[in-house]
Amino acid sequence: MRLASLIERRPRPHRSQAITARYHVDGSVAVITLDNPPVNGLGRDTRVGVAEGVDKALADPQVLGIVITGAGRMFSAGADIREFNTPKAKAEPRLQSLIGFIEASDKPVVAAIGGGCMGGGLELAMGCHFRIAAKSAPVALPEVKLGILPGAGGTQRLPRAVGVETALNMIVSGASVRAGDLESSALFDGLTDGDPLPAALAFALETAKESRPRKRLRDVVIGDPNAEGFLQFARNTVGPASKGYPAPLKCVDAVAAAVAKPFEEGLRVERAFFDDLVQTTESRALRHAFFAERAASRIPGIAEDAPTRTIERVAVIGAGTMGGGIAMCFASAGLPVTILEAKQELLDKGLATIRRNYDASVKRGKLQTAAAERAVALLTPTLSYDALAGSDLVIEAVFEDMGVKQDVFRTLDRAAKPGAILASNTSTLDLDRIAATTRRPQDVIGMHFFSPANVMKLLEVVRGAKTADDVLATVMRVSKTIGKTAVVSGVCDGFIGNRMIEQYLRQALFLLEEGASPPQVDRALERFGMAMGPFRMSDLAGNDIGWSIRKRRYVEKPAVVYSHIADRLCELGRFGQKTGLGWYRYQAGRRDALPDPAVDALIADYRKERGFAPRKLGEDEIVERCIYALVNEGAQLLDEGVALRASDIDVVYLAGYGFPRYRGGPMFYADTVGLYNVARTMRRFAANPHGDPGFWRPAPLLEKLVAEGKPFNG
Numbered sequence: 001m002r003l004a005s006l007i008e009r010r011p012r013p014h015r016s017q018a019i020t021a022r023y024h025v026d027g028s029v030a031v032i033t034l035d036n037p038p039v040n041g042l043g044r045d046t047r048v049g050v051a052e053g054v055d056k057a058l059a060d061p062q063v064l065g066i067v068i069t070g071a072g073r074m075f076s077a078g079a080d081i082r083e084f085n086t087p088k089a090k091a092e093p094r095l096q097s098l099i100g101f102i103e104a105s106d107k108p109v110v111a112a113i114g115g116g117c118m119g120g121g122l123e124l125a126m127g128c129h130f131r132i133a134a135k136s137a138p139v140a141l142p143e144v145k146l147g148i149l150p151g152a153g154g155t156q157r158l159p160r161a162v163g164v165e166t167a168l169n170m171i172v173s174g175a176s177v178r179a180g181d182l183e184s185s186a187l188f189d190g191l192t193d194g195d196p197l198p199a200a201l202a203f204a205l206e207t208a209k210e211s212r213p214r215k216r217l218r219d220v221v222i223g224d225p226n227a228e229g230f231l232q233f234a235r236n237t238v239g240p241a242s243k244g245y246p247a248p249l250k251c252v253d254a255v256a257a258a259v260a261k262p263f264e265e266g267l268r269v270e271r272a273f274f275d276d277l278v279q280t281t282e283s284r285a286l287r288h289a290f291f292a293e294r295a296a297s298r299i300p301g302i303a304e305d306a307p308t309r310t311i312e313r314v315a316v317i318g319a320g321t322m323g324g325g326i327a328m329c330f331a332s333a334g335l336p337v338t339i340l341e342a343k344q345e346l347l348d349k350g351l352a353t354i355r356r357n358y359d360a361s362v363k364r365g366k367l368q369t370a371a372a373e374r375a376v377a378l379l380t381p382t383l384s385y386d387a388l389a390g391s392d393l394v395i396e397a398v399f400e401d402m403g404v405k406q407d408v409f410r411t412l413d414r415a416a417k418p419g420a421i422l423a424s425n426t427s428t429l430d431l432d433r434i435a436a437t438t439r440r441p442q443d444v445i446g447m448h449f450f451s452p453a454n455v456m457k458l459l460e461v462v463r464g465a466k467t468a469d470d471v472l473a474t475v476m477r478v479s480k481t482i483g484k485t486a487v488v489s490g491v492c493d494g495f496i497g498n499r500m501i502e503q504y505l506r507q508a509l510f511l512l513e514e515g516a517s518p519p520q521v522d523r524a525l526e527r528f529g530m531a532m533g534p535f536r537m538s539d540l541a542g543n544d545i546g547w548s549i550r551k552r553r554y555v556e557k558p559a560v561v562y563s564h565i566a567d568r569l570c571e572l573g574r575f576g577q578k579t580g581l582g583w584y585r586y587q588a589g590r591r592d593a594l595p596d597p598a599v600d601a602l603i604a605d606y607r608k609e610r611g612f613a614p615r616k617l618g619e620d621e622i623v624e625r626c627i628y629a630l631v632n633e634g635a636q637l638l639d640e641g642v643a644l645r646a647s648d649i650d651v652v653y654l655a656g657y658g659f660p661r662y663r664g665g666p667m668f669y670a671d672t673v674g675l676y677n678v679a680r681t682m683r684r685f686a687a688n689p690h691g692d693p694g695f696w697r698p699a700p701l702l703e704k705l706v707a708e709g710k711p712f713n714g
C-alpha cells in the first residue's frame with residue numbers, strides 16, 4: 001500500500017481544542033474576545049488563543065492596536081477551575097508568560113472590561129497597557145478565599161494601580177469592588193456607562209496614531225509615604241483575624257514586597273508564597289470546599305439542564321420559628337408568599353415577628369428600608385387552604401408530629417393545584433410516610449431548613465422514595481434563588497447533619513462522665529476551629545431538643561448506651577440560653593456563656609452515683625473523639641446511600657454546623673489525617689471500657705477504604 005493512501009486512511013485527528021478566544025479585525029484594531037463559557041476562564045486553550053491573537057495582530061501591518069475583551073457578561077473570572085489540578089493549568093503559555101507577551105507588544109493593548117474581572121482576569125487586564133471598563137464591572141482578586149494569593153503579578157501590579165491601602169484591602173479580603181469606585185486610580189484609563197468596547201477601540205486607535213508611550217504598571221514606582229505604617233497596621237489586624245488561614249498574612253507580605261523591592265524581585269516573592277500556600281492543608285481544604293459546594297448541586301442521573309417546574313408563587317404552612325424564616329427567604333428573593341396558620345392570633349404573631357426581623361436588618365444596616373418593605377408587601381397571610389390554589393411550591397413547617405403533618409398533606413392534596421411541589425420541613429420524620437397520605441407522592445420532597453431559616457445557608461433537600469426527578473431538580477434550582485447551599489439527603493432520622501451531630505453530642509457527654517468539664521470540651525473543639533463547642537451549641541439550640549430525641553431513643557433503641565447527664569440538667573429546667581441556665585449560666589440579654597459551679601456539682605454527683613472515677617482528658621482526645629464520631633457516622637451515611645458523596649457531608653458541616661472551612665469538612669479532615677490513622681485511633685477508643693462498646697466499630701465503608709488505602713474524597 002502506498003504511503004499516501006495510508007495517510008488518507010488514518011483517522012482524522014480529533015479537534016478537541018475548542019475555540020475559546022476569537023480574533024477579528026475591526027478597522028485597524030485587532031479584537032481578541034475571550035469566549036470560554038460560562039465565565040471566560042483562562043484555561044490553556046484560551047491562553048493559547050490570546051497568545052496567537054497577539055502574534056497575529058503584531059504580524060499584520062494593517063493592525064495598529066489590540067483590544068482584549070470578554071464575550072457575554074464577564075471579562076474573565078480568572079483561572080479555569082475545570083483545569084485545576086490538571087497539567088493544563090500549568091502548561092505554557094502560563095498566564096505570567098502571556099502577560100509578558102502583552103507587555104512587550106509594541107502595538108498598544110487595551111483591555112475592554114464590560115463585566116466581572118476577577119483573579120487571573122484582572123491580572124491579565126493589569127498586564128495590558130490600558131484599561132477601559134464599564135463603571136458597573138466588578139473587579140476582584142479573590143484568590144485568598146482559596147487559601148492562595150494571586151500568582152501572576154496581581155499582588156505587585158494592583159498596589160501600583162490603586163495604591164497600597166486599597167490593594168491590600170482587596171487582596172486580603174478577596175472582595176469585589178465596582179470599577180466605578182476606583183475611578184480616581186491608575187487602574188482605568190476610561191470608564192463607560194455601558195459597553196466599553198467602542199471606547200476601547202477608539203482609544204487603541206488614537207493611542208497608536210499618536211504614538212503615545214505604552215504604559216506598563218510594572219514601571220510605576222510606589223511612592224506612598226504611609227505605606228510602611230499601613231502595612232504594619234495590616235499585619236497587626238490581619239494576623240489575629242485570620243487564625244487558621246495562612247494566606248491573608250502572606251498577602252500582606254507580598255504587597256510589602258511590591259513596596260520595598262524592584263518589580264521582578266517582588267514577582268519572585270509572590271511566586272514563592274504562592275508555591276508554598278498552594279501546598280498547605282488549609283489551601284487544599286478551601287479548594288476542596290469550593291469544589292464540594294459546586295459538586296453538591298449535581299445529582300447523578302439528572303442532567304444539569306434537566307427540565308424543571310416553574311416556581312412563581314410560594315406558600316408556607318405554619319408561621320412559627322421556621323415557617324416565618326422560610327417565608328422571609330422567598331419574600332427577600334422577590335417571590336410572593338402566602339402564609340397559612342391555624343389561628344388568626346398565631347398568624348398575626350408570626351407576621352409581626354417577620355416584620356420585626358426585617359426592621360432589625362434595616363437597623364443593622366444589612367438591608368435597605370425599601371427592600372424590606374418590598375419583601376413584606378409580598379406576604380399574604382391566610383387561614384384558608386383555598387388561598388393556596390395558585391401556589392407552585394408549598395412548604396409545610398407545622399409541629400413535628402406525624403399525625404399533624406399527615407393531616408396537612410391530606411388537605412394539601414385536595415387544595416394544591418396539580419403539579420405543585422409539596423415540601424416538608426420535618427427534621428426527623430419519615431418523609432415517605434408523609435408523602436403516602438397524598439395521591440401524588442412524586443410531588444413530595446423534604447426541604448430541611450436550619451434555624452434561623454432566613455440566615456442559615458444550609459438546606460438539606462430530602463429525596464423521598466417516590467420524589468420525581470424534576471421535583472428534585474426544581475428544588476435544587478430554587479435553593480439557589482434564595483441563596484441557600486443545598487445538599488441532597490436520603491430519607492432517614494436526622495438526615496445527614498443531625499444524624500451525625502447526635503453521635504458527636506453523645507461522645508461529648510461521655511467525655512463529661514469520664515472527667516472533662518463543658519468549658520474544657522468546648523474550648524478544645526473551638527481551638528480545633530468549630531464555631532462553637534458542643535455545649536455552647538446545645539445551650540443555643542435548646543437542651544430540651546436533645547432531651548426529647550434521647551427519650552425517644554431510650555424506647556426505640558434500648559441497647560444503645562446514652563449518658564444521662566444531660567437529662568439531669570434538663571430535669572432542672574436548664575434548657576440553655578432561653579431559660580438563662582444550661583451548661584452555662586447567662587446574664588439577662590447577653591449571650592456570654594459563664595461557667596457555672598452548679599453544673600460542675602451536678603456532673604460530680606452524677607459520676608459519684610454511677611461510680612465513675614474521673615480522669616484527666618487531653619485536648620487531642622476530646623477533639624478526636626468528637627470529630628471521629630462525626631466521621632464514622634458520615635461513613636455509615638455513605639454506605640447507606642443517604643449521602644451521595646463524602647464531599648456533600650463536608651458541605652453540610654461547613655454550611656450548617658460551623659465546621660472550620662480551612663479543615664475542609666469532617667470527611668476531608670479525616671482524609672488529611674489518613675483513614676488508616678483515624679481507624680487506628682478509633683480502635684484505641686474502643687478499648688476504653690467506658691461508654692458504648694459498639695460506638696467505635698468502624699463503618700464498613702471506612703474499613704474498606706482503610707484496607708484499600710484510599711480516602712473518602714478520592
Ligand SMILES: NC(=O)c1ccc[n+]([C@@H]2O[C@H](COP(=O)([O-])OP(=O)(O)OC[C@H]3O[C@@H](n4cnc5c(N)ncnc54)[C@H](O)[C@@H]3O)[C@@H](O)[C@H]2O)c1
Pocket residue numbers: 317318319320321322323340341342343346397398399400401404408425426427428448449450451
Ligand atoms: N426549630 C428548629 O430549629 C427547626 C429546624 C429545622 C426544622 N424544624 C422543623 O420545622 C417544623 C416547625 O418547627 P418550628 O420550630 O417552626 O415550630 P413552631 O412551634 O415554632 O411553629 C409551628 C407552627 O405551626 C403552626 N401549626 C401547627 N399545626 C398547624 C396546622 N395544622 N396548620 C397550620 N399551622 C399549624 C403552629 O401554630 C405554629 O405556629 C417542625 O417540623 C420542626 O421539626 C425546626
